[in-house]
Amino acid sequence: MEPDRTNALIHALSSWIDQSPDNLHRDPEALLxxxxxxxAEEAGEAISALVGVTGQNPRKGRSATRQELENELLDVALTALTALAHLRADDPRPADLLDLLAGHVEAVARRAGLA
Known part of the structure; x- marks a missing residue:
């Protein structure tokens, strides 16, 4: 998928969440x-999937697939990006979220001595 389309869809998902009937009446700080x-909730679901992939719960055994774990990790990333879009919603121009992510990856890689 094209980065511009991905960025636009992340913004659209964030707006969709903000405009849901349950969120329209919420205090802005509570919404944030x-x-x-x-x-954090999505991260918990990723951990649950990891437990299922590795069979760490003897009662359930191997109860999740690697694909389910990957999807949960992607849900964590997407949820974080939509939260960032929400945080930046008042900016005059919509933030290029993938560019912000790329810049952060570059900064962390530099700190690790990789860039």
Whole structure:
């Protein structure tokens, strides 16, 4: 998928969440807390899938696939990016979220001595 389309879809998903009937009445700070907390919830689902992939729960055994784990990790990333879009929603121009991510990856790689 084209980066511009991906960026636009992330913004659209973030707006869709913000415009849901349950969120329209929320205090802006509470909405931000909810968006960031959702990232933690998704991370918990990724951990649950990891437990299922590795069979760490003897009662359930191997109860998840690697693909399910990958999808949960992608949900964490997408949820974080939509939260970032929400945080930057008041910017005059929509943020290029993938460019922000690329810049962050570059900075972390530099700190690790890889770039």
């Amino acid at each position: 807390w909810g968006r960031v907390a959702k990232v």
